[in-house]
Amino acid sequence: MTIAPVRPGGHEGERLVRTPAFWxxxxxxxxxxxxxxxxxxxxxxxxPTATLTATVLFALLAVxxxxxLADLDFLEPEPVAMQAMAFAWGGLVATSASIPASAAxxxxxxxxxxxxxxxxxxxxxxxxxxxxxxxxxxxxxxxLIARAQINSVLDGVVYGAVVGLGFxxxxxxxxxLGAVALAGRGDSVQPVVATFLLRGFLSGVWSHTLFGALAxxxxxxxVVRKDKTRAVRVGVALLAVVGSWCSHVLWNAPxxxxxxxxxxxxxxxxxxxxxxxxxxxxxxLVRAAHDREADxxxxxxxxxxxxxxxxxxxxxxxxxxxxxxxxxxxxxxRAGYRAHAAVRRLQRAQARLAVELSRAESSAPAxxxxxxxxxxxxxxxxxxxxxxxxxxxxxxGLPEATVPVDGQSAWRRRGESVLAVVVAIAVLWVALSAxxxx
Amino acid sequence: MNLFGALAxxxxxxGLAFGLPAIDRAxxxxxxxxxxxxxxxxxxxxxxxxxxxxxxxxxxRPGDDQGTVLFRLGPVKYTVAVQPFDGTLAAAADRLRxxxxxxxxxxxxxxxxxxxxxxxxxxxxxxxxxxGRGGRYSVFVAGGRAIEVTVSGAELDLGRWLPAIEAxxxxxxxxxxxx
Numbered sequence: 001m002t003i004a005p006v007r008p009g010g011h012e013g014e015r016l017v018r019t020p021a022f023w024x025x026x027x028x029x030x031x032x033x034x035x036x037x038x039x040x041x042x043x044x045x046x047x048p049t050a051t052l053t054a055t056v057l058f059a060l061l062a063v064x065x066x067x068x069l070a071d072l073d074f075l076e077p078e079p080v081a082m083q084a085m086a087f088a089w090g091g092l093v094a095t096s097a098s099i100p101a102s103a104a105x106x107x108x109x110x111x112x113x114x115x116x117x118x119x120x121x122x123x124x125x126x127x128x129x130x131x132x133x134x135x136x137x138x139x140x141x142x143x144l145i146a147r148a149q150i151n152s153v154l155d156g157v158v159y160g161a162v163v164g165l166g167f168x169x170x171x172x173x174x175x176x177l178g179a180v181a182l183a184g185r186g187d188s189v190q191p192v193v194a195t196f197l198l199r200g201f202l203s204g205v206w207s208h209t210l211f212g213a214l215a216x217x218x219x220x221x222x223v224v225r226k227d228k229t230r231a232v233r234v235g236v237a238l239l240a241v242v243g244s245w246c247s248h249v250l251w252n253a254p255x256x257x258x259x260x261x262x263x264x265x266x267x268x269x270x271x272x273x274x275x276x277x278x279x280x281x282x283x284x285l286v287r288a289a290h291d292r293e294a295d296x297x298x299x300x301x302x303x304x305x306x307x308x309x310x311x312x313x314x315x316x317x318x319x320x321x322x323x324x325x326x327x328x329x330x331x332x333x334r335a336g337y338r339a340h341a342a343v344r345r346l347q348r349a350q351a352r353l354a355v356e357l358s359r360a361e362s363s364a365p366a367x368x369x370x371x372x373x374x375x376x377x378x379x380x381x382x383x384x385x386x387x388x389x390x391x392x393x394x395x396x397g398l399p400e401a402t403v404p405v406d407g408q409s410a411w412r413r414r415g416e417s418v419l420a421v422v423v424a425i426a427v428l429w430v431a432l433s434a435x436x437x438x
Numbered sequence: 439m440n441l442f443g444a445l446a447x448x449x450x451x452x453g454l455a456f457g458l459p460a461i462d463r464a465x466x467x468x469x470x471x472x473x474x475x476x477x478x479x480x481x482x483x484x485x486x487x488x489x490x491x492x493x494x495x496x497x498x499r500p501g502d503d504q505g506t507v508l509f510r511l512g513p514v515k516y517t518v519a520v521q522p523f524d525g526t527l528a529a530a531a532d533r534l535r536x537x538x539x540x541x542x543x544x545x546x547x548x549x550x551x552x553x554x555x556x557x558x559x560x561x562x563x564x565x566x567x568x569x570g571r572g573g574r575y576s577v578f579v580a581g582g583r584a585i586e587v588t589v590s591g592a593e594l595d596l597g598r599w600l601p602a603i604e605a606x607x608x609x610x611x612x613x614x615x616x617x
Contacts, residue, residue: 021444028451046540097455104462110495111465119480119499130454137450144443181540184533 021144025085028141032092036170043177047187054176054192058169061200065165065209071321072290073158075297075351082142082149086159089138090166090212094131095174098167101130120254128248131167135212136241138163139219152296153220153289160216164208171208172199201427206251206275211244214282217289218243247278268429294319297354300361309386310350313402318350322413326403335396343401346389353382468492468510476611480505481520481583486609488602491516504583509606511599514591518610523584530584531562531577538588543569555610559585572596574603581612 016022044051070077105126110118142159143150150156172195179191199207218240222233251274298319301310310318317323324347332340356378393401471477471493476484480501487493490511497508497517504521523530531550538544550564553576561578573590587607589596 019444020441021447024441024444024448028448042542046542093451097451100456101454101458104458107462107467107496108458108465110498111462111467115493115495115498116500118495119501119505122499130458134451134454137447140443141447144440144447181537184536184540186536186540 016146019145021141025089025141025145028093029085029088032094032096033088035096036092039174043174043181047177047180049187050180050189050192051173051177053189054173054195057192057196058172058176058200061172061196061204062165062169065161069158069161069165071325072286073154074321074324074347075294075318076151076155076355078149078155078158079146082146082159083162085145086138086142086162087166089141090135090163090168090208091170092166094134094138094163094167095170097134098127098131099174101134102126105130124249124252124254127252128245131208132211132215132241132245132248135160135163135167135208136215136219136244139212139216143219143223147223150220150223152224152293153217154286154293156216156218156220156223157213157286157289158216160219161209161213163216164210164212167212168204168208172196175199202271203251203275206247206279210279210282211248213286214244214247214278215241217285220289243278243281247282250274250278268425291319297351297358300354300357301350304357308390309353309383311400311402314350314400317402318347323403326413327401330403331393331396331398331401335398339393339396339398342389342392342396343398346386346393346401349382349385349389353379353386356382462496467494467496469495471509476609477507478505479507479518479520479585481522482581482613483518483520483583483585484609484611485518486606488516488599488606490599490602491606511602512591512595514589514595514599514603516599516603516606517586517588518607519586519588520583521586522582523579524582525579525584527560527562527577527579530579530586531564533584534575534577534586534588535564538566538573538575541568554608556608557611559610559612561585574600576607578610583612585610585612 040051103126106118106122109122109125139156139160150159176192176195176199179195180188183191185191218237221240222237225233225236228236253274255274298315301318302312302315304310314327317327327347328340328343331343360376360379393399469492471487471491473487473489473491475486477487477493478484478500480499481504483505485507487509488511491509492511494508494510494515497506497515499506504519506517506519509516509518525533535546538546544566545568546564546566548565550562553561553563555561555578559578559580561576563574563576566573566575568590570592571590572593573588574596575589576587578585578587587610589600589603591599
């Protein structure tokens with residue numbers, strides 16, 4: 001018997017509040033929230049405009065990250081409440097624990113080493129050590145509260161990234177307001193904008209969200225891959241957490257602090273040298289985790305062999321984010337925005353049906369009779385929803401939600417990817433120039 | 439099991455938030471410093487520490503472009519901070535005054551006086567008050583860097599140590615300075 005790499009969980013619902021971990025985490029969230037609120041109130045009283053600007057700018061920065069994670073997790077989306085809890089852990093608990101701990105660890109580097117060592121390597125050693133631990137504890141908290149929600153390595157990636165995102169946004173706001181205080185120009189937004197460009201654009205891509213995703217992949221592997229020995233699972237989890245620490249250390253390290261020469265290109269080269277290797281490594285891991293989950297869930301749908309629920313072409317579309325988006329776009333071009341929305345609803349319904357099928361399959365042997373009925377009812381309900389959306393689509397003249405196989409779509413996707421890279425480099429260039437790098 | 443895990447989680451967070459700072463506090467932070475040799479603050483700036491001073495490692499971070507040093511003379515804190523700066527002396531002084539008054543309860547007192555180091559670097563000096571303590575600040579701009587000096591402590595202690603600190607401040611030097 002092979003054990004699936006994806007372990008579908010049940011519906012948690014009201015069981016959450018009955019776990020001791022939920023209440024312990026809630027207390028920690030409240031304590032962290034009070035601590036961050038005190039810091040926010042202090043800055044808000046002294047620099048109201050800068051505080052508001054920083055909060056709005058960095059909250060907006062969270063949007064593309066959130067959308068990316070939502071698309072990554074399309075097939076089996078995590079409950080919003082759990083994601084909110086992960087985000088709050090990163091933004092409230094991990095940050096409020098890291099602020100005194102990082103300062104203390106940097107002082108210890110100065111005391112046990114030298115002030116020079118602390119000045120050069122303090123940020124590279126203290127920050128990653130404390131922060132990666134604090135963030136990883138957030139993923140552990142999610143496991144303790146709702147173990148059933150970690151069904152695949154990808155779920156670990158998503159929760160890790162969300163914890164990292166919360167940390168990144170709150171830390172950036174605190175850094176921006178620290179820059180305002182240091183500038184000594186009163187309630188000025190210029191240091192906020194400079195921090196936004198520096199930490200949002202230049203450092204944003206390879207920051208806490210990415211490091212958290214890597215650690216989350218490790219915790220996800222530890223929890224889900226029961227087909228491996230405990231030693232292997234613990235080893236992989238440790239390796240992932242150490243990997244996130246190493247990526248963070250490399251980013252904070254004073255290597256090439258003087259750049260590779262003068263100008264924006266030289267600075268860009270340093271950013272790419274320090275940020276790109278971990279970025280590529282983590283993206284490859286995320287891609288592998290995503291494909292593994294997509295294989296599992298699409299196999300559930302394929303086993304139905306019912307083209308009214310999903311066709312072979314739609315199976316290929318459903319397992320890829322860009323193809324799903326292309327199918328929606330194709331529908332819009334052929335039959336307008338109603339078709340676009342109908343394809344989205346159909347894809348959502350198909351994904352949900354896959355999850356319910358896998359829950360029914362994995363729970364069947366041990367399920368109580370009344371639960372079997374509930375699970376079968378869920379499958380039947382989502383089959384019905386898929387058929388309804390299929391009918392809506394058919395009324396709009398689209399027999400299936402797929403992408404034309406004329407080769408143009410693939411080229412368009414590649415073109416859009418190249419365009420996105422060019423735009424990203426242009427934005428980086430503008431940011432570097434604005435900061436005086438060019 | 440879930441409760442045990444949750445308590446272990448809380449203990450780990452507490453270990454970070456309170457344990458590490460407690461270990462840090464348990465280790466001595468002050469070290470003796472030679473007062474007959476210039477101390478490299480950062481950015482090439484040096485200062486001769488006042489007699490009787492120790493160096494506080496928690497506030498001392500030397501660097502190539504910038505740096506800070508925190509000396510302690512009994513309960514009095516004497517900080518020298520160097521950072522890149524391309525403005526005027528008046529702008530540097532204004533920036534420091536705003537930072538001081540940006541802290542709740544801190545107010546600058548009186549007008550600023552012109553001061554000068556032994557090597558001829560011109561600066562501005564003023565005073566401030568804070569709840570239960572007083573302070574002095576001095577600002578110098580030289581070689582594309584701002585050198586900010588702040589001294590804080592109870593008024594009685596300040597009165598005792600200020601002459602030695604002001605003598606130390608006058609020994610500030612930067613690389614491009616003519617002796």
